[in-house]
Amino acid sequence: MMQMAHEDIDVERIRRDFPILGTTMNGKPLIYLDSAATSQKPIQVIDAISNYYKEYNANIHRGIYQISERATSEYIESKEKLARFINAREMAEIVYTRNATESINVVALTWGNENVKKGDHILISDMEHHSNIVPWMLLAERKGATLDYIKLDGAKAELDVQNLGEQMAKKPKIVAVTQASNVLGTINDVKTVTKMAHEVGAKVLVDGAQSAPHMKVDVRDIDCDFFVLSGHKMLGPTGIGALYGKREILEATEPLLSGGDMIRSVHHHEHTWNDLPWKFEAGTSDIAGGIGLSAAIDYLNGVGMEKVRSHEKKLVRYVIERLSQVKGVQIFGLGQDGIDKRCGVVAFKLENIHPHDVAQIFDSEGIAIRAGHHCAMPLVTETLGEGALSRLSFYIYNTESEVDAAIAAIETVRRTFKV
């Protein structure tokens, strides 16, 4: 038991750092089970942003005065922290964007435009978010390339190993795959996918929107060429996300946007690019966002990513155990024996009750959950054959008693609809 206590995170202490968790929704204490959509923010992040505006708001990289120098160093420090957080080699490999979606678009519109040619294959998977589908679909349309999908296995929970091999045999130019599914919760073995892709000469983009906030990520161990994440899903503010790219690839790639800050020199008819990562960041950056993300990374490091992961595993094990005892509930993704390959996302269906009705009744109980196709229509509507699903998703501030409240809300749904 002493060992357990040491491994567990102090959820009650963490909860006190999140002001929103002390509020109510529809007169009930807020129970937030939608962190896969966006996480809540600790006071340390809110204060970091507010302090920047109150104490040292200035533009970065140019002011020869103290507050500008402080803003610059805080912004750069945030990139250095993020580089260490995902184990990039250096800060030069961390480009800030608005979010993971923008990061993927940047890769498709720069590296993709330069390297994908007519007749090439682009490989993604059947469990991607729209953000990791549409930019590739458009790239394929622009170039006359073919977009292929790695199919799911028979249980519709994991990538099908045999199909993965078959798709790789087509020698795609780029493979873009999620590390953790926002619907199934499946954690993919992106290291193996990357190794297979590199063997056929493909570059690899890993979508870390659902993984980076919840588990230790090591981009050098994965060996992916690009990795993307969103700050707002990992305790940071909205408006800041990141694109990691291997230095040699970013150096060889032309930037998408141009203007101030991304150039070293401009003459009337020529220019030279700035160093990485600034080459990819035209105009004034989201300075407050970077500073907020920095505080978020500090917070996560303070908790420890191993502990974040083990806390979520514990919650997922508990929610699957409870949900599977409720009559008429169908859970999607891996079961109890697959917890090691499952992140803190549990999608389910209750009889034939529409998930919007489920979510509405949860709302009246003060519980925020997501219902719909979760921006993964090819997966939800075509592969799983469902119109919509309800989804519970967890983070460091969630508790087993909140899971109990969710189960009670399901009973309320059953009573309301008399099933």
Added chain:
Amino acid sequence: MDLYAEEIISHYEHPHNKGKMDNASISLHRDNPTCGDEMTIYLNVDKDGKVSDVKFEGSGCAISMASASMMTDFVKGKSLGEVESMGVKELVELIGIDPGPARLKCATLSLRAIKEATFIYEHKPMDSSTKSL
């Protein structure tokens, strides 16, 4: 506010006018792609320009289905002009709940389909209130 009032649940469980109609004057399919509600409306219009019969088929949430059940009851016997003049205000009065912004599209799906069908039937351009449903 209770969205799932007894009447809503009752119409959802036992919808009125549900089913296909052969020889309809006009049928029209509409959906809410973001939530998966989908519905086909069948209208029969008599020689006096009145809705003599109406049916709907489809699937979706309780709000969309109950609203379709009540809306089809309501428009039966109404003139096309009366149907075309209906808006959100009339819909809210009819279904007895305020769906709120998040569920408005669910509640208005049947009204939108019925109104669009009448405009198409009459070969008239749709008015702005219908377009904005």
